[in-house]
Amino acid sequence: RTLGRAVREVLRLLSEVEGHEETSRAIESARMLANTHPGDIGAIRALGEGWIAEEALAIGLYCAMSAGSFREGVVLAVNHSGDSDSTGSIAGQLLGAIHGDSAISAEWLNVLELAPVIEAVADDLATVGEWQLHDHPPGGEGEFYCTRYPGW
Numbered sequence: 522r523t524l525g526r527a528v529r530e531v532l533r534l535l536s537e538v539e540g541h542e543e544t545s546r547a548i549e550s551a552r553m554l555a556n557t558h559p560g561d562i563g564a565i566r567a568l569g570e571g572w573i574a575e576e577a578l579a580i581g582l583y584c585a586m587s588a589g590s591f592r593e594g595v596v597l598a599v600n601h602s603g604d605s606d607s608t609g610s611i612a613g614q615l616l617g618a619i620h621g622d623s624a625i626s627a628e629w630l631n632v633l634e635l636a637p638v639i640e641a642v643a644d645d646l647a648t649v650g651e652w653q654l655h656d657h658p659p660g661g662e663g664e665f666y667c668t669r670y671p672g673w
Contacts (some may be wrong), residue, residue, distance in 0.1 A: 580612025
């Protein structure tokens, strides 16, 4: 439901951008196939192999939209003969944004390298719009994030 609404909004926003047609077509194809042929490896083939951005987006989106769970969507996205690491990443990011990290099995999380770093960066990305970076008093929020992310 949420992803479907987001896709409709993205398509609306894209329609206002010059040169959107190829990306919009890929998104529309993914949405249509997710509604008519969910979880079908043949549908993935119809979207391409994922070697170009529009195809990778379409495949990742298709897998996220047609999945019954985080695991199902990611497994579908990485089990095709194309650029499966990219499509798996896209599907995983979409499903993670929808379901949160609690949807990821402990079996997968327990072997994740740098899990604390990934969690910290994810938390930071979720709150970046709220950061108060204009002041840098010692020990303040601005100093914390500017130290954490040098060059900001």
